[in-house]
Amino acid sequence: xxxQTKQIRLTDELIQELNMLVDVGMYSSISEAIRDSVRxxxxxxxxxxxxxxxxxxxxxxxxxxxxxxxxxxxxxxxxFYPEDMEQRKTIFRKFMKTAENYxxxxxxxxxxxxxxxxxxxxxxxxxxxxxIIEKKGSEELGLRFDITVSATRMFIxxxxxxxxxxxxxxxTRMWRYERPxxxxxxxxxxxxxxxxxxxxxxxxxxxxxxxxxxxxSLGLTSKDFFIKINNRKLLEGLLLDIVNKDIxxxxxxxxxxxxxxxxxxxxxxxxxxxxxxxxxxxxxxxLNITNIKEIKTSDLNEExxxxxxxxxxILNLLKSRKEFIQVDLSTARGLAYYTGTVFECFDKEEKFRxxxxxGRYDKMVxxxxxxxxxxxxxxxxxxxxxxxxxxxxxxxxxxxxxxIYIITIGDVKQQALExxxxxxxxxxxxxxxxxxxxxxxxxxxxxxxxxKTIVLGENxxxxxxxxxxxxxxxxxxEVKL
Amino acid sequence: xxxQTKQIRLTDELIQELNMLVDVGMYSSISEAIRDSVRxxxxxxxxxxxxxxxxxxxxxxxxxxxxxxxxxxxxxxxxFYPEDMEQRKTIFRKFMKTAENYxxxxxxxxxxxxxxxxxxxxxxxxxxxxxIIEKKGSEELGLRFDITVSATRMFIxxxxxxxxxxxxxxxTRMWRYERPxxxxxxxxxxxxxxxxxxxxxxxxxxxxxxxxxxxxSLGLTSKDFFIKINNRKLLEGLLLDIVNKDIxxxxxxxxxxxxxxxxxxxxxxxxxxxxxxxxxxxxxxxLNITNIKEIKTSDLNEExxxxxxxxxxILNLLKSRKEFIQVDLSTARGLAYYTGTVFECFDKEEKFRxxxxxGRYDKMVxxxxxxxxxxxxxxxxxxxxxxxxxxxxxxxxxxxxxxIYIITIGDVKQQALExxxxxxxxxxxxxxxxxxxxxxxxxxxxxxxxxKTIVLGENxxxxxxxxxxxxxxxxxxEVKL
Numbered sequence: 001x002x003x004q005t006k007q008i009r010l011t012d013e014l015i016q017e018l019n020m021l022v023d024v025g026m027y028s029s030i031s032e033a034i035r036d037s038v039r040x041x042x043x044x045x046x047x048x049x050x051x052x053x054x055x056x057x058x059x060x061x062x063x064x065x066x067x068x069x070x071x072x073x074x075x076x077x078x079x080f081y082p083e084d085m086e087q088r089k090t091i092f093r094k095f096m097k098t099a100e101n102y103x104x105x106x107x108x109x110x111x112x113x114x115x116x117x118x119x120x121x122x123x124x125x126x127x128x129x130x131x132i133i134e135k136k137g138s139e140e141l142g143l144r145f146d147i148t149v150s151a152t153r154m155f156i157x158x159x160x161x162x163x164x165x166x167x168x169x170x171x172t173r174m175w176r177y178e179r180p181x182x183x184x185x186x187x188x189x190x191x192x193x194x195x196x197x198x199x200x201x202x203x204x205x206x207x208x209x210x211x212x213x214x215x216x217s218l219g220l221t222s223k224d225f226f227i228k229i230n231n232r233k234l235l236e237g238l239l240l241d242i243v244n245k246d247i248x249x250x251x252x253x254x255x256x257x258x259x260x261x262x263x264x265x266x267x268x269x270x271x272x273x274x275x276x277x278x279x280x281x282x283x284x285x286x287l288n289i290t291n292i293k294e295i296k297t298s299d300l301n302e303e304x305x306x307x308x309x310x311x312x313x314i315l316n317l318l319k320s321r322k323e324f325i326q327v328d329l330s331t332a333r334g335l336a337y338y339t340g341t342v343f344e345c346f347d348k349e350e351k352f353r354x355x356x357x358x359g360r361y362d363k364m365v366x367x368x369x370x371x372x373x374x375x376x377x378x379x380x381x382x383x384x385x386x387x388x389x390x391x392x393x394x395x396x397x398x399x400x401x402x403x404i405y406i407i408t409i410g411d412v413k414q415q416a417l418e419x420x421x422x423x424x425x426x427x428x429x430x431x432x433x434x435x436x437x438x439x440x441x442x443x444x445x446x447x448x449x450x451x452k453t454i455v456l457g458e459n460x461x462x463x464x465x466x467x468x469x470x471x472x473x474x475x476x477x478e479v480k481l
Numbered sequence: 482x483x484x485q486t487k488q489i490r491l492t493d494e495l496i497q498e499l500n501m502l503v504d505v506g507m508y509s510s511i512s513e514a515i516r517d518s519v520r521x522x523x524x525x526x527x528x529x530x531x532x533x534x535x536x537x538x539x540x541x542x543x544x545x546x547x548x549x550x551x552x553x554x555x556x557x558x559x560x561f562y563p564e565d566m567e568q569r570k571t572i573f574r575k576f577m578k579t580a581e582n583y584x585x586x587x588x589x590x591x592x593x594x595x596x597x598x599x600x601x602x603x604x605x606x607x608x609x610x611x612x613i614i615e616k617k618g619s620e621e622l623g624l625r626f627d628i629t630v631s632a633t634r635m636f637i638x639x640x641x642x643x644x645x646x647x648x649x650x651x652x653t654r655m656w657r658y659e660r661p662x663x664x665x666x667x668x669x670x671x672x673x674x675x676x677x678x679x680x681x682x683x684x685x686x687x688x689x690x691x692x693x694x695x696x697x698s699l700g701l702t703s704k705d706f707f708i709k710i711n712n713r714k715l716l717e718g719l720l721l722d723i724v725n726k727d728i729x730x731x732x733x734x735x736x737x738x739x740x741x742x743x744x745x746x747x748x749x750x751x752x753x754x755x756x757x758x759x760x761x762x763x764x765x766x767x768l769n770i771t772n773i774k775e776i777k778t779s780d781l782n783e784e785x786x787x788x789x790x791x792x793x794x795i796l797n798l799l800k801s802r803k804e805f806i807q808v809d810l811s812t813a814r815g816l817a818y819y820t821g822t823v824f825e826c827f828d829k830e831e832k833f834r835x836x837x838x839x840g841r842y843d844k845m846v847x848x849x850x851x852x853x854x855x856x857x858x859x860x861x862x863x864x865x866x867x868x869x870x871x872x873x874x875x876x877x878x879x880x881x882x883x884x885i886y887i888i889t890i891g892d893v894k895q896q897a898l899e900x901x902x903x904x905x906x907x908x909x910x911x912x913x914x915x916x917x918x919x920x921x922x923x924x925x926x927x928x929x930x931x932x933k934t935i936v937l938g939e940n941x942x943x944x945x946x947x948x949x950x951x952x953x954x955x956x957x958x959e960v961k962l
Contacts, residue, residue, distance in 0.1 A: 004496050005615060008515045009484045018519070034489045037518040038499070071634060071850055074593055074622050079635050082586035082649070089587070103883045103911035103929075105563035106570070110668050111592060111624070111656065112555055112612070131593070131622075132615045134486060136658055141555050141612075143592070153552060154560050163928045165914050168563070175592065177617055187591050195914075202894055202914040209902055317895050320902075369552055402584045413683055414798050421690055421801075430584035433646055433676075433683040447644045448584075 007134050008034065076186030083398050088189065088382060090396040091389075092171045094217040095191045095380075099169040102210045104193055107168045109150030111175075112141040118149055121337050121364060131175050131186075143175035146379060148361070151194045156370035164197030164373075183353050183384040192358075192379035199362060199374035201313035204341045208314070211345060211356055211378055212324050219394045225355065228328035229343040231311045232359070235286075235329060237304025238295075242282045247273050249336075255287065256334035287330040310340055337361045341376065347388045355388060356380035403427040404468070405450035407441040409457030416456050419466075419481070445471075488615050489515070557667030564879050569670065569863060571877040572870075573652045575698040576672045576861075580650040583691045585674055588649045590631030592656075593622040599630055602818050602845060612656050612667075624656035627860060629842070632675045637851035645678030645854075664834050664865040673839075673860035680843060680855035682794035685822045689795070692826060692837055692859055693805050700875045706836065709809035710824040712792045713840070716767075716810055718785025719776075723763045728754050730817075736768060737815035768811040791821055818842045822857065828869045836869060837861035884908040885949070886931035888922040890938030897937050900947075900962070926952075 010018075018033045027033040073079055080088065096106065112133060119126055130142040144150055147170050155166060173189045180186055193210060195203050208227065215225055235255075236248060243251055254269045261269065270280050289295060292311060300308065311327065318325055333342040342359035346352070358378025365373040389395045404427050408416045413435075420431045430448065432441050445453050453469050460466040460481070467476045491499075499514045508514040554560055561569065577587065593614060600607055611623040625631055628651050636647060654670045661667055674691060676684050689708065696706055716736075717729060724732055735750045742750065751761050770776060773796070776789060792808065799806055814823040823840035827833070839859025846854040870876045885908050889897045894916075901912045911929065913922050926934050934950050941947040941962070948957045 003490045003492055005488055005490050006496070006511065006515065007486055007488050007615075008512050008519075009486050010516060010519060011484055014516075014519055015485050015487070030487065031489050034487065034515065034519055035491060035495075038489075038491060038495055038515055071598055071637075072595070073631075073634065074591055074595060074620055075618065077591035077593070079591070079631075079638075080589035081635065081639070082588060085587045085589055088589075098905075101905040101907075101909050103909050105881055106566045107563060108561035108566055108569075110555055110558035110560070111654070112558070112668075114553070114555060117552055131617075133624075134488070134613045134615055136612075137556065139555055143614075150554075150560075153554065154562065156552070157560070158562070163925060167911075173592070187593075198914045200914060200916050202898070202912075202916070205898055206912075206914055209898060213902065213905070317898055319895060320899055400586055414800060417683070417686055417690060417798055418801055421694065424579075424582040424694070426582075428582050428584050430648075431683075431687075433679045433681060433687055435681050435683070444644060 005132070074186070076180035078185060078187065082400055086398045086400060087386075087396055090398075091218060091382070091385070092191065095169075095171060095214050098214045098217050099191075099193065099210060102167070102206070102213075104167040104169040104195075104210070107151065107154065107170055108172060109144070109147055109154060109170075112143050113150055113153070115140045115142040117153060117368075118142050118144065120367065121149065129177050131177055145174050145176045147172060147174065147190070147192065148194060148364070148377065148379075152364055152368050152370070152375070155194075155196050155373070156365060156368055159365075159370055159373070165203065166196040167193070168195075169193040183381070183387055185383060189382035190379050191382070192356075192377060194375060194377040196365065196373055196375045198376075201310060201317060201341075203374075203376050204310075204314050204360065205317035207358065207376055207378055208318060208325070208343065209321065211358075211380070212321055214380070215345075215355075218389060220388070220392065222323040223348060224388065224392055225324070225345055225347055227325050227343050227345045228331045229311065229314070229325055229341065230328055230331040231307035231341055232332070232338050233303050233340055234295075234307025234311060235332060237301050237307055238286050238329070239283065240301060240303065242279050242286070243273075243275060251283070252332050253334055255283075255330055256332040258287070258330055289329045290327055292327055307340070314341060333357060333359055337364055337367075339363055343378070345380070347391075351391075352387050353381075353384050355384050401428075401449035401451060402430045403450075404429045404452045404454060405441075405445040405448070406431040406454045406456055407438065407445060408432050409438060409455065412456055412458060412461055415461055419454070419456060486613065555667070557661035559666060559668065563881055567879045567881060568867075568877055571879075572699060572863070572866070573672065576650075576652060576695050579695045579698050580672075580674065580691060583648070583687070583694075585648040585650040585676075585691070588632065588635065588651055589653060590625070590628055590635060590651075593624050594631055594634070596621045596623040598634060598849075599623050599625060601848065602630060610657050610659055612658055626655055626657045628653060628655065628671070628673065629675060629845070629858065629860075633677075633845055633849050633851070633856070636675075636677050636854070637846060637849055640846075640851055640854070646684065647677040648674070649676075650674040664862070664868055666864060670863035671860050672863070673858060675856060675858035677846065677854050677856045679857075682791060682798060682822075684855075684857050685791075685795050685841065686798035688839065688857055688859055689799060689806070689824065690802065692839075692861070693802055695861070696826075696836075699870060701869070701873065703804040704829060705869065705873055706805070706826055706828055708806050708824050708826045709812045710792065710795070710806055710822065711808065711810055711812040712788035712822055713813070713819050714784050714821055715776075715788025715792060716813060718782050718788055719767050719810070720764065721782060721784065723760050723767070724754075724756065732764070733813050734815055736764075736811055737813040739768070739811055770810045771808055773808055788821070795822060814838060814840055818845055818848075820844055824859070826859075826861070828872075832872075833868050834862075834865050836865050882909075882930035882932060883911045884931075885910045885933045885935060886922075886926040886929070887912040887935045887937055888919065888926060889913050890919060890936065893937055893939060893942055896942055900935070900937060 018030045021027050021033050022030055027036065115130065115132060118130055130145060133141040151168055169192065171191050173187055175187050177186060193207055195207055239248055239251055250273055258266050267280060270283065292308065295308060331342055331344050338359045339362040340360035344354040345356040346354055356378050360376045362374040365375060404423055406416050406420055406429065416431050420429050423429045430450065436444065451471060453471060454466050456466055464481045465478055466481060468479055469476045499511045502508050502514050503511055508517065596611065596613060599611055611626060614622040632649055650673065652672050654668055656668050658667060674688055676688055720729055720732055731754055739747050748761060751764065773789065773792060781789065812823055812825050819840045820843040821841035825835040826837040827835055837859050841857045843855040846856060867876065885904055887897050887901055887910065897912050901910050904910045911931065917925065932952060934952060935947050937947055945962045946959055947962060949960055950957045
């Protein structure tokens with residue numbers, strides 16, 4: 001049964017009345033009450049409600065519980081306090097530098113897009129995972145769950161004037177409504193790239209090189225992570241020799257979730273498609289290929305051959321990166337829009353979810369009503385990445401301590417702020433803003449781990465000089481005001 | 482009449498039926514149809530609908546129009562293409578550096594918060610300006626329209642452990658549903674600070690200094706901008722000597738929008754409050770005070786006296802910034818939560834909206850159920866700022882050209898990518914990814930304004946060296962591979 005969501009503004013009184021209908025158990029929810037009222041309007045049945053009871057105790061308790069939840073952050077989101085923020089900034093700065101040196105250019109897109117745009121590539125099922133915004137004007141908007149959609153829209157808008165290939169990267173956040181899990185939140189930050197306008201293996205090699213160099217810039221090595229690479233044409237071509245075309249998408253969907261299934265579950269899922277044991281055995285042995293030399297090239301169909309050539313070309317371009325790359329025929333990347341190369345990046349022990357994933361989506365620009373344009377890209381999740389960095393003890397060391405703290409004695413506040421302003425041209429400087437006594441100012445300077453302190457009083461002003469003290473060595477230096 | 486918004490899922494069939502009721506003119510919209518159906522359910526009236534006509538041509542046309550809108554960005558939002566992004570990054574980096582040197586620390590908060598949290602400080606009227614997210618779980622969420630709310634929630638969560646004062650800044654975006662105008666979009670970027678835990682004038686002076694230094698870091702001077710400063714206690718105290726307490730908030734609301742009204746309109750608004758000409762004259766002359774020495778200190782009430790002392794203390798601390806600051810009794814900052822110092826920053830000619838605004842909100846932490854804590858802060862909008870920078874020709878000069886472009890001849894793609902990787906450790910390097918011929922590679926290198934080019938062919942590989950050419954001077958240099 002196809003359903004649509006509608007928004008409706010009702011007066012408080014009406015809502016109260018509906019609440020009572022729910023309280024007396026006539027309807028399970030206000031929504032159900034409204035739905036029934038619409039049915040009644042359309043079918044013309046007479047409404048039976050006569051006398052309504054008072055609001056119950058239960059409703060009041062519910063309300064109280066709601067209020068206590070009001071002042072917490074939304075489920076599945078993170079607050080970035082200064083240390084969290086500095087950590088993300090440090091990591092993202094390294095990604096930014098690496099991507100810039102690859103001559104990728106940073107872009108940003110609005111947080112929300114028309115829901116029709118968001119759903120065009122993955123269909124209406126994705127709607128359940130979109131934070132949809134209540135309609136106020138004529139637009140129905142939703143928070144974007146990736147940026148490929150927005151980047152494609154942006155590319156199409158300037159498709160004619162931009163020199164191709166277009167190489168863009170982003171460091172931004174997205175939103176997805178799902179059950180929050182480790183390394184997977186409802187609001188999440190991603191690093192990623194899109195490369196529009198080249199269908200050549202060089203383009204795929206370029207983004208794989210960038211992914212590897214980006215992770216290396218954080219201190220990760222081939223001992224810590226690797227990339228599983230596959231090609232959708234190759235996989236589909238090989239599968240077409242085993243199963244019928246009409247169930248190929250179902251088979252790929254099952255392959256895509258294999259890592260989440262036990263072997264038995266995986267076989268059972270395939271059996272549900274009415275595949276016999278021989279075919280299942282063939283599928284399994286195809287998926288177990290980790291070296292393209294195992295593939296017999298003599299009797300390949302055209303699609304498989306094209307795919308094989310593509311993956312070979314990429315592997316050849318990435319010869320010097322061999323230790324990072326592993327062919328894996330079972331890497332499918334379920335999303336319907338991948339057309340060729342697909343890859344996923346994991347920690348070496350595969351303890352965590354994929355750190356990054358990507359591939360070619362040569363049909364999307366066309367599907368979005370642009371001039372047909374090949375495209376490839378990847379996305380990398382900040383949350384899973386930090387789990388790996390933490391395990392490898394590679395999280396950046398954060399130091400937010402100020403260089404100098406100015407301690408004041410007596411009525412020299414104005415002069416202290418002026419001195420601070422001067423020193424702030426080149427240093428991180430803090431100064432008493434709370435009119436604390438001398439002892440408490442020293443205590444505070446210690447608590448924020450100030451590297452140096454200056455004591456400024458009327459004497460210093462008169463003398464026209466002050467002492468700056470290194471808090472570690474205890475050394476003092478005289479400086480002119 | 483207090484209204485609430487409800488979401489309701491209906492089957493396609495029901496929606497179709499409702500559409501027909503709209504098409505035949507029985508209701509003005511589906512919403513109206515649903516509302517009426519609820520009224521009928523509650524009041525028990527009989528539904529009159531009998532025979533329904535066919536779907537009309539009009540509906541189909543409407544649908545077509547909707548589809549053509551699908552692939553555009555949402556109204557009132559901006560795409561940041563590489564040049565736009567680089568401009569914002571350059572400006573925000575300067576703000577970041579300045580704020581860090583003031584020992585403020587960057588934070589980030591989720592894009593959405595519980596709507597109850599969002600509305601607690603400004604009341605339900607603000608709801609109309611919030612992008613509200615359709616409820617999927619038990620939470621009702623909305624996109625935040627400022628970050629003060631989120632920062633206050635975050636402060637309260639760690640209130641006990643954080644050394645006070647807490648000095649935070651942010652560079653982030655917010656969302657507000659309103660008619661898009663010049664310098665005012667539905668998605669907008671802000672720079673701002675919050676300082677929790679000091680009720681002293683030093684804290685206000687600190688953020689005003691920071692605001693001034695931040696704008697100066699972009700090349701703006703006292704010839705370009707100035708800050709109007711006022712104190713809510715002073716204003717309210719002075720007004721209390723003229724009008725009754727019960728209309729004081731109304732008077733301040735009118736004062737707050739004075740800049741948008743003509744003199745006549747302003748007077749008429751005040752007259753609507755039943756104020757006589759003498760009182761109105763007194764109000765006007767109070768608002769025209771631009772020097773605190775004009776205020777007679779002899780007969781001030783307590784509130785006005787407190788406010789006057791606060792503003793005096795701040796002006797004294799900011800002596801050396803005199804040329805940036807102007808007392809203006811008419812600066813009210815309508816928002817109900819300001820408690821003391823208030824200020825707004827404008828371009829010198831007041832051609833644009835306020836560039837920044839802020840002040841003290843000493844009651845908010847308490848209102849959010851935290852331990853009572855004084856607080857002050859400001860917010861600065863990126864959009865209006867860029868209008869001013871543009872006019873003053875101070876927008877950062879953007880150069881996104883790569884340092885080196887590698888042109889390839891023959892089958893040396895793999896070696897070219899490896900050379901690129903090496904050079905990318907220290908340079909912005911691009912390389913042919915489209916297998917273009919030599920002529921087109923040169924053309925492309927020109928179109929992206931590469932500073933230097935390298936030609937790499939089989940000869941160069943054999944010789945183990947290549948030439949790097951400066952595209953401006955034409956000078957070539959031989960480099961070992």
